[in-house]
Amino acid sequence: MGIASSKKLSGQEIISKINGNYRSGKSDLGRDFFSPCLKYCNRYRRAVGYFSSGALIVWSGALEEILTDDVKIQLIISPNLSIEDKEALQRSLDEAERRKLRQTIADKVITDALSSPEKLNTADVRLELLAWLVANERLIIRFAFPEHMEDAGIFHEKIGIFDFPWGDTVAFTGSANESSMGHSRNYESIDVYRNWLSADIERVKTKVDEFEEAWNSQAQGLKIIPLSEEAIKLIKINAPNKKPSISPKNQTITPSNPTNDVLEPKVYEEKWRHQDEAVDKFLQVGHGVLEMATGTGKTRTTTKILSNLDDEEKLDAIIISTEGTDLLDQWAREIEPWSIGRRKPFRVLKHYASHHQLESFVNNNKGAVLIVSREKLAFLFKRLAPEKRKRMIIVHDEVHGLGSPVLRQSLAGQHQTFGYRLGLSATPEREYDIDGTEFIFQELGNVVFKFGLKDAIEQGILCEFNYIPLYYQLTDNDKQRLKQVYNKQSARAQVGNPMSQTELWIELARVYKTAEQKPDIFASFLRENSQYTRSTIIFVDNREYGYKILETIHGYTYKYRTYYAEDDRANLNKFANGNIDCLITCHRISQGIDIKNLKNVILFSSSRARLETIQRIGRCLRVNPNFPEKRATVIDFILQSEPDEDKDIISADEERYLWLSELSNTRRK
Structure with a gap:
């Protein structure tokens, strides 16, 4: 009979009876060791092998029944690297690029979990529990990438440490994984060290030191990556306000915070069908503009286009261009999970603000994405041979900005050599700038798909x-300011430097925008x-x-x-x-x-x-x-x-x- 079944003993008494070794056949590791330790500890430090997103969901669900309200878990895991992940890391040209790839791979464990089919189809409350644990800092996850040798394998260290509120510590090593398979069905064994035994004190200290050294990124030959701020934000958005409870197996699971995103597949497909229509329209011609309202998924539609072209092996490289650091950063966050998830992952390079990777793209653009500010395109195009552009796509987000006078002068005729040309905007036409609008359509092609605000509200994608x-x-002072603008117009006309209609409009509009x-x-x-x-x-x-x-x-x-x-x-x-x-x-x-x-x-x-x-x-x-x-x-x-x-x-x-x-x-x- 296992110690976890003792009803009358205190937690300290139960833990004091823990053995020095557990092996399947003789013991039930889950019942006799892990369950009582998790039930009575106030901190659990664990370094274990690789976790997939699905394994992480299942593991967090298994914890719910035995965790107390004040326990804190620190978990070091190795993301399950695919062959493509390894190849992408090996192709990385510098440490900054490798660091970015590691972060994307690490975050993908969480982002995949939060977008899993289980969430879409069954609203599995285990997923909500995982999000709640991380969002409330009950579970802190860090990811291990071995670098102790060339072509290193996975992080496979198996250390566990339980700290108890009365001061005792239990450390263990062994083959058991954190899963029902590892605790029960697999044939496993673990060695256990207890700090209240003089023979074990040094071993407990060694395991604690080894864990803390890894956790704090001080272990030689090991890179430790925490979740990014973006991933944490995503988790907090998905996390319920209250800790969800796992329902019994025979009971229907009801999500604690049902949302519009928890939909039956047919409803989900109906809501977003316009994206597939947009993809089909674009792929029929390979160039043109998607006129899609804010919030209707221009980025997701773009990645669907990229996936189609990549699946058909029609794409060697991708250029994504827009204006503003916020928007460029957002594209980087969106495209990196897509790129690392491809059969042959793309490297993501940036050239804007403090990022300067344009030369890396020019020198080695096969299998690469470049996110670049629009003002740098003229320089890029000069360095990019026309024959290389045939198997590239250039994507212009907020494409109306492409029609500015400066860009018309520097980029005229440069886009036709690209195999694929895509423009994105809620309103691609430049009002009161016919020349700028015509330039956009000449360079990229006409509007091939429209989905406006009215369509989006009717579809439930945007709210009413x-x-x-x-x-x-206008006050008298406002009117005086308008009069000053007209006087300026007259004065400039007299000296042969007349104001354009656009200049006049801008100055008049400023008066109305700042009306007293x-x-x-x-x-x-x-x-x-x-x-x-x-x-x-x-x-x-x-x-x-x-x-x-x-x-x-x-x-x-x-x-x-x-x-x-x-x-x-x-x-x-x-x-x-x-x-x-x-x-x-x-x-x-x-x-x-x-x-x-x-x-x-x-x-x-x-x-x-x-x-x-x-x-x-x-x-x-x-x-x-x-x-x-x-x-x-x-x-x-x-x-x-x-x-x-x-x-x-x-x-x-x-x-x-x-x-x-x-x-x-x-x-x-």
Whole structure:
């Protein structure tokens, strides 16, 4: 009879009766050793062999029945490296690239678990338990990559240490894995050392030292990688608020926080069928633009295209280009798991901000992805032979930016030599810039697929929203500022340097965007509607104008921050995590940022171009899996007509009002 069955003994008494060796046949390792130790310990340190994502889910589920509420687990595991993973690491040209690949491989254990078919089809609560344990720092995972020799194998060290609240420590080594197979069905053996026995004290200390040396990345020939911040964020998004409980085997498992993403396969396929339609349309011609609303999966659609081309062995290299460090970083996070999961993994290189790997791509681009800022493309194209481009795809995200005058001059005619050309945008046309729009279509091809905001709301991909217009008028000082713009236009014409229509519009628009009456109207609105200071992003034209809004917001919440171009990104992360109620910003957050808990967008500054408005309201239309009934709100400022005001400006406001009013009446099918 095992010691775990002793009902009347205290935990300390039960642990004191642990043996010095356990072997299958003579003992049940799970019942006689692991269960009592896990039940009574307050810390468990474990270094074990490789774990797949599925094994990690099963293992965490097995823990639920025996873990106490205050136990902390530190786990060192070796990710299960495929042949392709090993080849990718061997092909890496420098340590920075290898480090990035290791991180991707490590994170993939978690990302694969969180996107497993079990979650989609059965809402397995074991997956929720795993997410809860990691999100609440009850389970801390680090990943081991041996480097003690060339072509090293897996990390296969088997050390375990149990610490108990009364001061005892039990260490063990042996063949047993952390699984029901390892504890029961496999034929295994372990040696056990107990610090209350003088003969075992030194051995316990040795095992503790060996574990801590590895955990703290001090073991020679061993690289230890923690989960990345991005992976931790993903886990916290998926984790339930309360610890889930494993139901009995014969009982139906019900998820503790059902979400829109837990769907039957047919429903899931129906919701996202537009992505497959977009893939088919693009592959028919091999070039063109996908016009897809914010939040409808442009990145996922792109990786589906890449997978199709790679599966058919039509692709040697990939170039992904856009603007802004935030968006480029986001592409890197999205493409790395895809690249490492391919049959022959792609190396992911970057050339933007502090990353300088363009030369590495030029010199060895087969099996590589380059994520590059658009401003660097002209230099890249000069170094990239046309014959090499035939088996490459170039992807332009936020493709409207490709049509700027500077890029038209430096990139004209450069794209036709690529085998595949893909543009992505919610609105690829450049309003009031016919030449720029024509350039985009000449270089990449026409729009081959459209899926707009209305389609996305009807499909349930984006949420429904309320539209609240606030009306304002120009003050005498505003009108004086407009007069100064016209005087400037006249003065420049007289000296032979006339303002273009675009220049005139920009300067006039700045007056309307910073109209003096707006802050007071907003303050009056908040007196009856203070809820719109929470889960809110306020878009303003500039920092100075933002200060005026801060004075009003301060009366309703102290949890507000700004996020301008040079601000610390920490404010955005705090807002995304719900630690900040309100964020005041200008342009930087407009593109590519996914904050599901955002409910309200307030537009003090609205561009004449529909593109900017689509991007900004798209921030709050993202569905939130934790709140499936989410309904967003868009608050806008509309100029009231006066006889002496610019009818062009008023018509732009009225056009936006009519468009957003109609869109806000869209309902999910």
